[in-house]
Amino acid sequence: MHNVSLGRALYTVIIGPAGSGKTTLTAALGRWIEENQGFRVSYVNLDPGADQLPFKADVDVRDWVTVQRLMRERGLGPNGALIACMEEVYARRSEVLARISKLPAEFVLIDTPGQMELFLFHDAGPAVSRELKKLGSACAVMLFDSSLARVPSHFATLNLMGVVARLQLEIPVVIALNKGDLANAPRAGTWARNPNILLNELRKEPGVISELAGRLVEILNEFNLAVRIPIISSLTQQGFGELYDLIHEIWCACGDLT
Ligand SMILES: Nc1nc2c(ncn2[C@@H]2O[C@H](COP(=O)(O)OP(=O)(O)OP(=O)(O)O)[C@@H](O)[C@H]2O)c(=O)[nH]1
Numbered sequence: 115m116h117n118v119s120l121g122r123a124l125y126t127v128i129i130g131p132a133g134s135g136k137t138t139l140t141a142a143l144g145r146w147i148e149e150n151q152g153f154r155v156s157y158v159n160l161d162p163g164a165d166q167l168p169f170k171a172d173v174d175v176r177d178w179v180t181v182q183r184l185m186r187e188r189g190l191g192p193n194g195a196l197i198a199c200m201e202e203v204y205a206r207r208s209e210v211l212a213r214i215s216k217l218p219a220e221f222v223l224i225d226t227p228g229q230m231e232l233f234l235f236h237d238a239g240p241a242v243s244r245e246l247k248k249l250g251s252a253c254a255v256m257l258f259d260s261s262l263a264r265v266p267s268h269f270a271t272l273n274l275m276g277v278v279a280r281l282q283l284e285i286p287v288v289i290a291l292n293k294g295d296l297a298n299a300p301r302a303g304t305w306a307r308n309p310n311i312l313l314n315e316l317r318k319e320p321g322v323i324s325e326l327a328g329r330l331v332e333i334l335n336e337f338n339l340a341v342r343i344p345i346i347s348s349l350t351q352q353g354f355g356e357l358y359d360l361i362h363e364i365w366c367a368c369g370d371l372t
């Protein structure tokens with residue numbers, strides 16, 4: 115149990131590719147934190163394309179703009195409309211952030227659109243994360259489907275994605291592999307716990323990409339940029355304790371214990 119209040123909120127942005135389970139995790143992790151850590155949790159939806167949500171959004175970007183409305187009004191396709199939505203969110207970010215800043219919670223979980231690249235490489239995502247950092251502590255959870263980590267070189271490149279996200283959003287990034295209940299990446303847990311086993315298996319994998327991935331792991335280790343990657347399940351709550359500890363460590367490192 116870490117139910118010690120750090121005096122200021124922790125804003126956790128959940129990012130990841132389409133369908134990796136961001137929305138399910140936002141709801142499940144929020145409930146888990148409320149029940150197991152005793153903190154108040156607020157929920158923010160920054161996905162203007164969301165239909166139904168499994169959590170009650172305390173701040174909802176759809177109050178300002180929706181993908182459906184811009185598709186209708188501007189004759190755009192879903193991707194064009196999402197880009198237009200992010201422009202709208204960017205233009206109105208001070209209103210959105212003012213609402214977020216008033217949430218009476220220690221933990222604020224923020225769900226984002228499926229097109230992760232839009233949040234990372236459009237102005238709106240980095241602008242939001244920079245402002246969140248000013249409000250309290252902030253971090254991102256970068257979620258991947260664990261089926262992406264079936265071979266050592268794929269697993270090794272996840273850390274690199276985390277570095278890219280950290281560079282873009284300017285906040286610490288925790289990487290997690292979701293859908294661990296499906297056991298479709300049986301070695302991932304071993305690689306996550308033991309980088310030496312990962313390096314050994316990379317050396318056995320043929321090809322220049324595996325060699326590159328091995329060097330990458332070594333360099334990231336050297337620069338202390340490799341992170342622990344928990345295997346989690348938003349359905350069974352597997353790995354939530356480990357994920358929470360990683361997030362909590364960031365909270366402790368960013369703020370003074372009170
Ligand atoms: N087996 C399993 N399925 C999961 C898990 N988490 C999410 N899912 C399923 O994955 C699908 C996508 O989940 P979402 O939470 O909508 O994913 P998302 O990343 O928010 O999707 P977009 O917002 O559309 O990008 C749903 O069918 C979920 O039920 C998990 O831990 N295990």
Ligand SMILES: [Mg+2]
Binds near residue numbers: 137138225226228
């Ligand atoms: Mg979603």
